[in-house]
Amino acid sequence: MNVAAFNSANLNSGQKVAVKYFAVAMILFLAQCLFGLLAGLQFIMPDFLYNILDFNVNRMVHINAMVVWMLYGFIGSVYWLVEEESGTELVGAKLANLNFWILTIAVAIVVVVYLFVQTGPGTKETLWLINEGREYIEAPRWADIGIVVCVLIFFYNVAATFMKGKWSGISGVLVLDLVALAGLYLAGMFYTTNISVDQYWWWWVIHLWVEATWEVLVGCIMAWGLMKTLGARRKIVTTWLYIEVALMFGSGILGLGHHYFWIGTPEYWLSIGGFFSALEPIPLVAMVVHAVYDSGRHNFRNSNHPALAWLIAHAFGNFFGAGVWGFMHTLPQINLYTHGTQWSASHGHLAFFGAYATIIIAMIYIAVQKWRGDVWMSADLPDNGWKWKWSLGLLNLGVVGMTVALLISGYEQSFVERALGGSTWAAYFSAQATPWFMQGMHWRMLFGVMTMIGVVLLLWDLVTIGKGETRPAIDPTIAAATA
Amino acid sequence: MADTPWWASEDVWRKWAIWVTAIMAVVLIFLTFDSVATITAGSKRVPGYDVINKRIYYTYNAERNMQEPVIGGDAPLFGKALSPQEAEDLVTLGKLTVQAKNCMNCHTLLGNGAYYAPDLTKAWLDPAWGAESVREQLMVSFLMDPTANARTYGTGRRMPQLGITEDEARGVVAFLKWMSSIDTNGFPKGFTPIRQEDAS
Amino acid sequence: MIDPVATQHIMAAAIAGALIILFGAVYALLFALSRLQQRPGLMLWAYTAYAILIGAVWVLSTTLNLTGFWQVIAAVMVIGYFVAPRLIWHLCAGTHVSEAHTG
Ligand code: HEM
Ligand code: HEM
Ligand SMILES: [Fe+2]
Numbered sequence: 001m002n003v004a005a006f007n008s009a010n011l012n013s014g015q016k017v018a019v020k021y022f023a024v025a026m027i028l029f030l031a032q033c034l035f036g037l038l039a040g041l042q043f044i045m046p047d048f049l050y051n052i053l054d055f056n057v058n059r060m061v062h063i064n065a066m067v068v069w070m071l072y073g074f075i076g077s078v079y080w081l082v083e084e085e086s087g088t089e090l091v092g093a094k095l096a097n098l099n100f101w102i103l104t105i106a107v108a109i110v111v112v113v114y115l116f117v118q119t120g121p122g123t124k125e126t127l128w129l130i131n132e133g134r135e136y137i138e139a140p141r142w143a144d145i146g147i148v149v150c151v152l153i154f155f156y157n158v159a160a161t162f163m164k165g166k167w168s169g170i171s172g173v174l175v176l177d178l179v180a181l182a183g184l185y186l187a188g189m190f191y192t193t194n195i196s197v198d199q200y201w202w203w204w205v206i207h208l209w210v211e212a213t214w215e216v217l218v219g220c221i222m223a224w225g226l227m228k229t230l231g232a233r234r235k236i237v238t239t240w241l242y243i244e245v246a247l248m249f250g251s252g253i254l255g256l257g258h259h260y261f262w263i264g265t266p267e268y269w270l271s272i273g274g275f276f277s278a279l280e281p282i283p284l285v286a287m288v289v290h291a292v293y294d295s296g297r298h299n300f301r302n303s304n305h306p307a308l309a310w311l312i313a314h315a316f317g318n319f320f321g322a323g324v325w326g327f328m329h330t331l332p333q334i335n336l337y338t339h340g341t342q343w344s345a346s347h348g349h350l351a352f353f354g355a356y357a358t359i360i361i362a363m364i365y366i367a368v369q370k371w372r373g374d375v376w377m378s379a380d381l382p383d384n385g386w387k388w389k390w391s392l393g394l395l396n397l398g399v400v401g402m403t404v405a406l407l408i409s410g411y412e413q414s415f416v417e418r419a420l421g422g423s424t425w426a427a428y429f430s431a432q433a434t435p436w437f438m439q440g441m442h443w444r445m446l447f448g449v450m451t452m453i454g455v456v457l458l459l460w461d462l463v464t465i466g467k468g469e470t471r472p473a474i475d476p477t478i479a480a481a482t483a
Numbered sequence: 484m485a486d487t488p489w490w491a492s493e494d495v496w497r498k499w500a501i502w503v504t505a506i507m508a509v510v511l512i513f514l515t516f517d518s519v520a521t522i523t524a525g526s527k528r529v530p531g532y533d534v535i536n537k538r539i540y541y542t543y544n545a546e547r548n549m550q551e552p553v554i555g556g557d558a559p560l561f562g563k564a565l566s567p568q569e570a571e572d573l574v575t576l577g578k579l580t581v582q583a584k585n586c587m588n589c590h591t592l593l594g595n596g597a598y599y600a601p602d603l604t605k606a607w608l609d610p611a612w613g614a615e616s617v618r619e620q621l622m623v624s625f626l627m628d629p630t631a632n633a634r635t636y637g638t639g640r641r642m643p644q645l646g647i648t649e650d651e652a653r654g655v656v657a658f659l660k661w662m663s664s665i666d667t668n669g670f671p672k673g674f675t676p677i678r679q680e681d682a683s
Numbered sequence: 684m685i686d687p688v689a690t691q692h693i694m695a696a697a698i699a700g701a702l703i704i705l706f707g708a709v710y711a712l713l714f715a716l717s718r719l720q721q722r723p724g725l726m727l728w729a730y731t732a733y734a735i736l737i738g739a740v741w742v743l744s745t746t747l748n749l750t751g752f753w754q755v756i757a758a759v760m761v762i763g764y765f766v767a768p769r770l771i772w773h774l775c776a777g778t779h780v781s782e783a784h785t786g
Contacts, residue, residue, distance in 0.1 A: 042599070055599045056589045056599075057588075119646070120583050122583045122651045123583065124579065133582030133588075138585070169493065193575045239493045242493065242500040267668060340595060340598065418671060418673065425609050428601040428602070
C-alpha cells in the first residue's frame with residue numbers, strides 16, 4: 001500500500017475523474033471568495049477599481065464561480081460513487097475525461113471574457129457571446145449550450161453505468177433528479193423582452209434548483225455518505241431519502257410562489273407562496289432529527305472525522321440558512337420590506353454555504369482519504385489535525401459573521417429605505433449611508449477575510465492531510481455492526 | 484427482527500415521493516399557464532409596450548390596500564408617438580442593453596438582482612429626476628455618461644461607464660417607462676412617485 | 684389581501700418567524716431524545732420549547748396583522764409544528780425497527 005502520497009491506483013476510474021472535478025471546484029471556491037472580497041470592498045471604498053473592474057463584474061464572477069464550483073462538486077460526487085453504487089465499471093471513462101476538459105476550458109473562456117470584455121452592445125450577439133446579464137446564469141448562450149451538452153454526456157455516462165450494473169433506490173432518485181436539474185436549466189435559456197415573464201422562468205431555474213433538485217441531489221450524496229462514513233443501513237437510508245423527496249418536493253415546488261409576490265404575477269401567489277414556504281422548513285427539521293436519532297442509537301466510530309464534521313455542518317447549515325433565515329423573510333407582509341435588500345444577501349450566503357459548500361467539502365475529504373490509500377483520518381492526527389479544525393472553524397464563523405452583519409445592514413435598509421423613506425432613490429441612498437448600514441459592511445469585510453483564511457487553510461489541509469500516514473482507516477461497516 | 488410498520492416502509496414512501504412530486508408538478512404547470520397568460524405584455528397587470536406613449540401614474544386602491552398603476556392620457560416618450568411595433572422594438576433594444584451591460588449585477592429589477600445600486604422597478608417615476616418634463620433627457624445623458632452626471636447622495640458610489648450609445652440609452656429609458664407600468668402588488672413598499680405636473 | 688407589517692414591528696416579526704422554526708426544531712429534537720433515552724424529564728423541556736413556538740406564532744400573527752386566510756396559516760403552523768415532530772419521531776422509530784439491536 002502506498003501511503004506517502006496521492007496515488008490514483010487507489011481509485012476506480014469514476015473516482016479518477018471525480019478528483020479532477022473536485023480540484024477545479026476548490027480552485028473556483030478560492031476565486032469565488034477573492035471576487036467576493038473585491039465586491040465587498042467596493043461598498044466601503046467605491047472608487048476602488050472604478051471603471052476597471054466594477055462591482056457588477058466582480059459580483060458576477062463571485063456568484064458564477066459559486067454556481068460552477070458547486071455543480072463541479074456535484075458532478076464529482078456522482079462520479080465518485082457511481083461505480084460502487086452500480087457495482088460495475090464506468091462505461092465511458094475516456095469520454096468522461098474528455099468531457100471534463102471541454103467543460104473546464106469552456107469555463108475558463110467564459111471567465112476570461114467576463115473579466116476582459118465585460119459588456120457589449122445591446123444586441124443578441126452580446127447575449128450569445130459575452131454575457132447574458134441574468135443573475136447566476138450570466139453565462140453566454142454558447143456556453144449554456146455547451147453546458148447542456150456536457151451535462152447530457154455526464155448523464156449518459158452515469159445512467160448507462162447504472163443500467164449495465166445494478167440500480168438502487170439511491171441511484172434511481174439520483175438519475176431522475178439529474179434529469180430534472182438539467183431540464184430546468186433550459187427554462188433559463190431564452191430571451192424575452194417582457195421582464196415579468198423573464199423573471200418568472202428565471203426563478204424556475206434558481207428556486208427549483210436550490211430548494212428542490214439540489215436539495216434532493218445532496219440528499220442522495222448524504223444517504224451514500226452516511227453508509228460510507230457511519231455504516232448506516234441501506235434500507236433505512238433509502239427510506240429516508242424517499243421521505244425527504246416527498247417533503248422537499250411537496251413543499252419546495254410550490255414554495256416557488258415566494259418569488260412571485262412582486263414581479264407582476266397574480267395575487268394568488270401571495271397565498272400560495274406564504275403557505276408552502278411555511279412548510280419548507282419541515283423536511284429540514286426532519287433531517288436534523290433523524291441525524292440525531294441515528295447517532296443516538298449507534299455508538300458510531302467513524303472513519304473520517306473531517307468529513308463527518310462537515311456533514312454535521314451541512315445538517316445545521318441547511319437548517320439555519322434555508323429554514324430559519326429563509327422563513328424569517330418569506331411571508332409577503334415582511335417580504336414587501338425585505339425583498340431585494342441585504343436581507344436576501346444574508347440568507348443567500350448562509351443558505352448556499354450551509355447547505356451546499358459544506359457537503360461538497362465533506363465529499364472531498366472522503367475522496368482525499370481514499371486517494372491516499374484509505375488511511376486513518378479519525379482522532380489523533382499528526383499536528384492534532386489543526387488545519388482541518390481551524391479551517392472548519394474559520395469558514396463557519398466567517399460565514400455566520402457575514403450573515404449577521406448583512407442582516408443588520410438589511411434591517412437598517414428596509415427600515416430607512418422602505419418603511420420611512422418611501423422607497424425612492426434618495427431613500428435608498430440615505431439608508432446606504434447610515435452608520436448602522438456601513439458598520440455592517442465593515443464587519444462583513446472582516447468576517448469575509450476570516451472566511452478567506454479558512455479557504456486557504458482548507459486547501460492546504462486537503463493537499464496535505466493523510467500524507468505519510470501509515471495507519472489504515474477504520475472500517476465503518478464493521479465498526480457499526482459491533483457498536 | 485421486528486417488521487417495519489407499513490407506514491414507515493420503503494415501498495410506501497417511494498409511492499408517496501412519486502405521487503407528491505407528480506401532483507405538485509402538475510399544479511405548478513397549471514398555475515404557470517394561468518400566470519403566463521396574466522403577465523403577457525398587453526394584459527391588465529403587464530401593459531403592452533405602447534404604454535410608453537401614455538402617462539403612467541399611481542393611485543392608492545383602498546380595497547387592495549396598495550398603490551396601483553394607472554395609465555393616463557397621451558404623453559409620448561421623446562415627444563413622438565410610436566406604433567405598437569415601434570414601441571416594442573424600442574423597449575426590446577432597452578431590455579437587450581440592460582442584459583448586455585449587466586445592470587442586474589448592481590441594481591435590482593422588480594426587486595431581483597444586486598444591492599449595490601437602487602431598485603429600477605419604478606425608476607421612471609422617481610422624484611430624483613426633478614420634473615416630468617425634463618426627466619427623459621436627464622436619464623439619457625446620465626446613462627451615456629454616468630461619471631460626469633453622478634449623484635451619489637454621500638455614498639460615493641458611482642455608476643461605471645458602460646459605453647451606452649444614445650440609441651441604447653433611449654431604449655433603456657423606454658424599457659424603464661414600460662416596466663414602471665407593471666402592477667407589482669404594491670412593491671416597492673410605500674413608493675412615492677415623482678410630483679405629477681398636471682394631475683390627470 | 685395582505686396588510687403589511689407596521690414599521691416598528693419589522694424586527695419583532697422577523698425574530699418571531701425565526702423563533703418559530705428554531706423552536707419547532709428544538710421541540711422536535713427534545714421530543715425525540717426524551718423518547719430515545721427514556722428521559723421523561725426532557726419532555727417537559729420539549730413542551731416548553733413548543734410553548735415558546737406558540738408565543739412566537741402569536742407575535743407573528745399580531746405584528747403581521749394576519750386575518751382570514753393568513754390566520755389559517757398561523758393555525759396550520761401551530762398544529763403542524765405540534766404534530767410534525769411527533770410524526771418525525773414515529774418515522775425514525777418505525778424505519779429503524781428492522782435493526783437487530785436496540786442501541
Ligand atoms: C438551500 C436552500 C436555499 C438556498 C441556497 C437559498 C438561496 C437564496 C438566494 C441566493 C436568494 C437571493 C436570490 C437573489 O439573488 O435574488 C434567495 C431568496 C429567497 N429565499 Fe432562499 N434559499 C434556500 C432556501 C429557502 C427556503 C427554505 C426559504 C423559505 C422558507 C427561502 C426563502 C427565500 C425568499 C423569500 C427569498 C426572496 C428574497 C427576496 O425577496 O429578495 N429560501 N434564496
Ligand atoms: C470571502 C467572503 C465573501 C465576501 C466578502 C462576499 C461578498 C459578497 C458581496 C459583496 C456580494 C454582493 C451583494 C450585493 O449585491 O450587495 C455577494 C453576493 C453573494 N455571495 Fe458572497 N461573499 C463571500 C463569500 C461567499 C460564500 C462563501 C458564498 C456561498 C458559498 C457566497 C454566496 C453569495 C451569494 C449567493 C450572493 C448573491 C446574494 C443575493 O443576490 O442575494 N459568498 N457576496
Ligand atoms: Fe426560493
